Amino acid sequence: MEEPKLVRRVPSESLKSPTAAESPSTTKRKSWLQWDLDSSEYDLLFLSTCFKLLLFPSYRSTDFEVHRNWLAITYSLPISKWYYDTTSEWTLDYPPFFAYFEKLLSIPASFIDPKIVDLNNLNYDAWSVVAYQRTTVILSELVLGAVLHRFIRGSIDPSTQRVISASLFLHPGFLIVDHIHFQYNGFMFGILLWSILMARNGNKLASGILFAVLLNFKHIYMYLAPAYFIYLLRSFCMSPAGKLEIKNFLSLANAVIAVFVISFGPFIVMGQIPQVLSRLFPFTRGLNHAYWAPNAWALVTAADRVLLRYVSRTGADVAINVSGVASTSRGLVGDTVFAVLPNIKPIHTFIITVAFQSIALIKLWFTPNYKSFLTALTLCGYASYLFGWHVHEKAILLVLVPLSLLAAERHAYFRTFVLASVAGIFSLFPLIFTPGESIVKVIYSALWILFVYVPLTRRVYEYPNSLSFVIIDKLEKIYLAGFAFLLLFITAFPTWAARRQGGTLIPDTCVSTADFTCPEPDPRPAGVAAMEFLPLMVTSVYCAVGLVWGFLRLLYVYLHEERAYQGPMSRI
Amino acid sequence: MEVLSALPPEGPRKSPQRRIRTVSVNSLRSAATTAHRPQNSFRQDSEYERPEILAPSPRQPLGFGRHLLQDSGRHWARSVSPSSSRAVSPNLPAERRFGLLSAQSLKFPDVDTPRRTSEREIELAMGRRWLRWMHKRGVKDWVVPSLVLASTCVKFSVGLGSYSGQGTSPMFGDYEAQRHWMELTIHLPIRRWYTYDLQYWGLDYPPLTAYVSWICGIVGHWLEPSWVALDQSRGIETEASKVFMRSTVVLLDAIVYVPALLLFTRSWHANRSKRTQNLALLALLFQPALLMIDFGHFQYNSVMLGLTLLAINFFAQGRDLVGAVFFVLSLGFKQMALYYAPAIGGYLLARCINLGWTAGGKLFLRLAFVTVLSFLVLFIPFLPPFAPLSAVLDPISRIFPFGRGLFEDKVANFWCASNVVFKWKNWLSSPLLIKLSAALTALGFLPNVLVLLRVAWQTQLPAGRSKTPLNNTLLPLLPYALLTSSMSFFLFSFQVHEKTILLPLLPVTLLLSGAPIDSTVYGWGVLANNIAVFSMWPLLRRDGLGVQYLALMVIWNRFLGYNPLRLPSKSFIQLLSIAVYLAAIVWHILEFVIQPPARYPDLFPVLNVLISTPVFALVWLWSIKSGVEVSWAVGGLTPTRTSRALSIDEDDERRKAKPPVTVGAPPARKRIPFSDVVLE
Incomplete structure (x- = not known):
């Protein structure tokens, strides 16, 4: 049954370059020189780059100014002051590698326009700085493109991997968060995927080193660290029989420590570690972000709001937390305090997260292969996203990116991928609230789903073989269709509410960014203020339902993996 | 396992x-x-x-055996499967399909070569590659919707940029003019539309624009009254009002222009494959010049172009009267459509001649009646009994301003280019110049009109067969006539704007849309498009649309797989293209690097004009030449009326080398698609 697999079409470029068949290392070196891209890959590169160019003048969040300020800090201050500077409110709060990266970027910037790197030139938004910073995002994202391209090359099923790679390179998440909102996620996910690629190719030491590098670019990737730890420990530092491989262990440990020393070394020498850490981990935030990231806590918070309504209407005899009542009407940042339900503390979220992660990690411990690692990695990020303290909606990319690699494995994975992607991308929509950009993000995401869904769904189609399969399938389809109505609702609702109130159009809510809290809204009648947040709440809750279900689904699939039909990736 | x-x-x-x-x-x-x-x-x-x-064979059966069928590179070459046929559309007559089939098997005699050959042949253009992928992956039903969606997305993305006159108080630009018209049409009685405060962007487009502005204004007023408040809203630049204005353009474009393009590919390219039709749609939808001017600079040209295109589509279906009404609508939207009038008028007259005295005479009377009636309907609020007869003079005098100069800005036309050496205004008086330009323009468009009439005379139908709309020998000539006429207006007429190049670009792009990648038409078409955008660069730079210029040009050329080096080797068009592109690139570099000397502040715009004008003039000459050639192909060299001989032009030599695509299908020749005759 398998034999015809060998007759797969060869990527055309290997036909053209028969010399590229030496050892893997020479192949790689050659291809870096030769731009081992075929024409369809060039097409994607052109297409995405041109489209991103069109987004240059689009809306920018405060993250744009944050990064500009970091360019200025790293350029004009000595390294000893980087983590102390408070000229702008957007202080440097990424790990040192990212600071070095900004330093690198600031050098050409100073040639292009010295005002970009002027520390006191706050909120500078001339065309030069916009074009420069947007260009650096596009260029740094080429790391992602290169890695995804290498994913295709060694893949078991290149034509499917090509779809998946293209889907990641053109992911609406990156478009929204990087190219409109402004961040450098594409670049950093490129490093993450590089590390995963190394794991796939069996080079686990490189995988570990790259992940350590990534952690020193942005510490949010710690969400994924447990899976890396278990995987590398079990499959690299221990023999299959369970014996410790001292040599491997030491080399990995030394390499990782070396990476951290390179990163934090200067600050260790200067004795600034406590200051750096206090910048990296500010433990002063609430359970939910301003716009509730659609995770389990969004559901709990929403349940609390509903219960409060119920209690205040029926007058049931329940103890009501008064500060919680105030918290509901504000809807914005600050500590989320529940009115009816018991309050959540960081330690609770931590315990729940670790509990869910450990389920996946135990399974990973016993099946330390690539596919299992990939699933566990996804589940780790997923659990952190769903149950973590003060999670940002942008963190959903930590789930979607590794999950995409599993998409074509088989129907169960694919369906999880579709659910999580649709819900996750939709949950990113509130980041972009300006009307012009909103149209672009919706159409782009719709096209992306179309081009990813239709080809892959044919590949992984499974005939429904049980009643539960049919029911779940139908329910999920209904859920997915609901997004169209949700979109209609959140588009029409503000206009409708404004007309009903008889006032002018209320501008969409301000959405906080990494380090930015919105100002309190004008004191309006309570009804209006509550109405204003309704679309956000509905979005958050609806997406949360899908994401939580996707998590449970993936967990179930992972734990029952051996019983099911195995997809192509199990061979790795 | x-x-x-x-x-x-x-x-x-x-x-x-x-x-x-x-x-x-x-x-x-x-x-x-x-x-x-x-x-x-x-x-x-x-x-x-x-x-x-x-x-139909199952494309993606479950399990591990599927890739054998997926390997359709070899598969399609050997057989005609419904999902992978390139050149066959299923609704063709059977004999044509088999004709194609035999042509295919002639092309690929053994098993080993086809994949390489086919890859070279099909996959030169990104558009083709994409279409092929869509077909292979079973997404082909989504090709048109996704194309339209993607183009809408691009239009809105271009709209994120700045527009003409943004932040340039007190007069602003075209954007403010259009917005101002919405404001005045909803607040003033119709009689005052063409007379209100003419100094501040007085309405100077024909009534249909005014009516459309009125509808848009009503919607805008319903959404947010401050966007279109009378006088109060002048120069309003809020984010929301900008999005509203941009949306009106995209919406009108989606209502008029996009369906017109779709109809065009389905009617004019009716006997081409579905993929070619969709490729044509792709080329037309993403035409950079129009995207940039309508959605970046801000105008509603696509409505006017779309109405003309609809007229042409109706002509292709033999419904001349409906077509005439649409052309009047186009004229009534923007008087620039007059550039097409000689061609359209010539075509309709030729139709009448072609049909013979009785049938033709009847058609002529009907056409005259319908045209006059639709003009009257358009102007009805300015005519008795709704207004005194003198009222109609207000719009007319606003629409045709002869008070302005020969040319305004630096335009890549004959007057502006020759002005470098010969200062026309110093030598000739203004009325004389007007007469001169009118004469030159008429000389410019006459050749192809005459060709139309001659062919109509030659191929005049015997009485009684006049009811066969498919047997229309004039149709292949129409795009060339449109191109010649609009280009001669652009080159020689009075008061031309650089944006008016959009009018000649429409027929050029229509011609190019179905042409094979190595044909002369393709070479001319893309060259004209690229240089047109280049000629508008000074305007676009002023509007702050530099990034959009780069992005749209690159992606459109990539879609088409354009590479001047791949044109017929050492042909005139190849050498010309290379020379012109080199000049344009050098020009861009110089303009970026060097500050123009104080003595010649307009140095770079003038140089731009000197690069672009020859190209446009050559396109105009080429269009005349091609029109004549097509007329030989259609009507024959000799004046015998029944001659249907096809001429062998230069490109036919190459076609002989390949097996002819239409083997065994002589009936299909009856209606000659314009891109099949000369261009392949």
Whole structure:
């Protein structure tokens, strides 16, 4: 049954370059020189780059100014002051590698326009700085493109991997968060995927080193660290029989420590570690972000709001937390305090997260292969996203990116991928609230789903073989269709509410960014203020339902993996 | 699963060498004979039993055997499967399909070569590659919706940029003019539309624009009254009002222009394959010049162009009266459509001649009646009994301003270019110049109008056969006539704007849309488009649309797979293209690097004009030449009325080398698609 697999079409470029068949290392070196891209890959590169160019003048969040300020800090201050500077409110709060990266970027910037790197030139938004910073995002994202391209090359099923790679390179998440909102996620996910690629190719030491590098670019990737730890420990530092491989262990440990020393070394020498850490981990935030990231806590918070309504209407005899009542009407940042339900503390979220992660990690411990690692990695990020303290909606990319690699494995994975992607991308929509950009993000995401869904769904189609399969399938389809109505609702609702109130159009809510809290809204009648947040709440809750279900689904699939039909990736 | 051992132990990293071996035809055969006998026999039978081939085969069966069918590179070359046929659209008559089929099997005599050949042949253009992928992956039903969606997305993305006159108080630009018209039409009675405060962007477009502005204004007023408040809203630049204005353009474009393009590809390219039709749609939808001017700079040209295009589509279906009404609407939207008037008028007159005295005379009377009636309807609020007769003079005098100069800005036309050496204004008086420009323009468009009339005379139908709309010999001439006429207006007429190049660009792009990648038409079409955008660069730079310029140009050329080096080697068009592109690139570099000397502040715009004008003039000459050639092809060289001989032009030599595409299908020649005759 398998034999015809060998007759797969060869990527055309290997036909053209028969010399590229030496050892893997020479192949790689050659291809870096030769731009081992075929024409369809060039097409994607052109297409995405041109489209991103069109987004240059689009809306920018405060993250744009944050990064500009970091360019200025790293350029004009000595390294000893980087983590102390408070000229702008957007202080440097990424790990040192990212600071070095900004330093690198600031050098050409100073040639292009010295005002970009002027520390006191706050909120500078001339065309030069916009074009420069947007260009650096596009260029740094080429790391992602290169890695995804290498994913295709060694893949078991290149034509499917090509779809998946293209889907990641053109992911609406990156478009929204990087190219409109402004961040450098594409670049950093490129490093993450590089590390995963190394794991796939069996080079686990490189995988570990790259992940350590990534952690020193942005510490949010710690969400994924447990899976890396278990995987590398079990499959690299221990023999299959369970014996410790001292040599491997030491080399990995030394390499990782070396990476951290390179990163934090200067600050260790200067004795600034406590200051750096206090910048990296500010433990002063609430359970939910301003716009509730659609995770389990969004559901709990929403349940609390509903219960409060119920209690205040029926007058049931329940103890009501008064500060919680105030918290509901504000809807914005600050500590989320529940009115009816018991309050959540960081330690609770931590315990729940670790509990869910450990389920996946135990399974990973016993099946330390690539596919299992990939699933566990996804589940780790997923659990952190769903149950973590003060999670940002942008963190959903930590789930979607590794999950995409599993998409074509088989129907169960694919369906999880579709659910999580649709819900996750939709949950990113509130980041972009300006009307012009909103149209672009919706159409782009719709096209992306179309081009990813239709080809892959044919590949992984499974005939429904049980009643539960049919029911779940139908329910999920209904859920997915609901997004169209949700979109209609959140588009029409503000206009409708404004007309009903008889006032002018209320501008969409301000959405906080990494380090930015919105100002309190004008004191309006309570009804209006509550109405204003309704679309956000509905979005958050609806997406949360899908994401939580996707998590449970993936967990179930992972734990029952051996019983099911195995997809192509199990061979790795 | 047990065949896992057949793979090398490190599956994913197996060397390319190994994979080269696995793809060889022998291994394919052996694999197929051992494991997939049904498919193998399917392949072998395919040469003898055609009906079986045409039966739909499952594209993606479940399980591991699927890739054999997926390997459609070889598959399609050998047989015509519904999902992978390139040149065959299923609604063609059967004999044509088989004609194509035999042509295909002539092309690919053995099994090994087709993949390479086909790849070279089909996949030169990104658009083709994409279409091929869509068909292979079973997404082909989504091709048109996704194209339209994608173009809408691009239009809105272009709209994120700045527009003409943004932040330039007190007069602003075209954007403010259009917004101002919405404001004045909803607040003032119709009689005052063409007279209100003429100094501040007085309405100077024909009534249909005014009516459309009125509707847009009402919607805008319903959404947010401050966007269109009378006088109060002048120069309003809020984010929301900008999005509203941009949306009106995209919406009108989607209502008029996009359906017109779709109809065009389906009616004019009716006997081409679906893929070619969709490729044509792709080329037309993403035409950079129009995207930039309408959605970046801000105008509603696509409505006017779309109405003209609809008129042409109706002509192609033989519904001349409806077409005439649409052309009047186009004129009534923007008077620039007059550039097309000689061609359209010539075509309709030729139709009348072609039909003979009685039928033609009847058609002529009907056309005259319908045209006059639609003009009257358009102007009805300015005519008795709704207004005194003198009222109609207000719009007329606003629409045709002869008070302005010969040319305004630096325009890549004859007057502006020759002005460098010969200062027209110093030598000739203004009325004389007007007469001169009118005479030159008429000289410019006459050749193709005459050609139309001559062909109509030559191929005049015998009485009684006048009711066969498909037998329209004039149709292939129409795009060339449109191009010649609009280009001669652009080059020679009075008061031309650089944006008016959009009018000649429409027929150019229509012609190019179905042309093969190495044909002359394709070369001229893309060259004209690219240089047109280049000629608008000073305007676009002023509007702050530099990034959009780069992005749209690159992606459109990539879609088409354009590469001047791939044009017929050492042909005139290839040499010209290379020279012009070199000049344009050098110009861009110089303009970026060097500050123009104080003595010549307009140095770079003038140089731009000097690069662009010759190209446009050559396009105009080429269009005349091609029109004449097509007329030979259609009407014959000799004046015998029944001659249907096809001329052999220069490109036919190359066509002989390849097997002719339309083997065994002489009936299909009856209606000659314009891109088939001269262009292949």
